[in-house]
Amino acid sequence: MIAKKGLNAALHVAKGAGIPSATIYRELDAEGQTARVIGRFLEQAAFLARRDDGVILLGRMSDEMIEALRKWAELNETGRVTLGPLSAALQP
Secondary structure, eight states, X not given: OOOSSSSOHHHHHHHHTTOOOOOOOEETXXXXXXXXXXXXXXXXXXXXXXHHTOOOEEOOOOHHHHHHHHHHHHHSOTTTOOOOOHHHHTOO
C-alpha cells in the first residue's frame, strides 16, 4: 500500500526525489504460515485494496503460497481485486 500519511521518512524522501516507492502491507509467509493463514491474509489485503486503492504484498513461491493463491483466486469474484506485479504498482 502506498503510504499517504505517517512517519515513513524514507518513503517521503524517495517520493520527493521522484523515485518510485511504496510500502509493503504484509509479508504473507515470513514465519512459515500455512495456506489457510495466507488465505486469510489475502482476504484482509483484498478488503484494504478495495478501500485504499491497492496494497502491496510480499510472498515467496512455495507449495503453501501457490495453494493459497489458487484457492483465493477461485473464490475471488471477477473484477473485485486484480493481482499484478510490483512494477505495475510503482508506475507513476
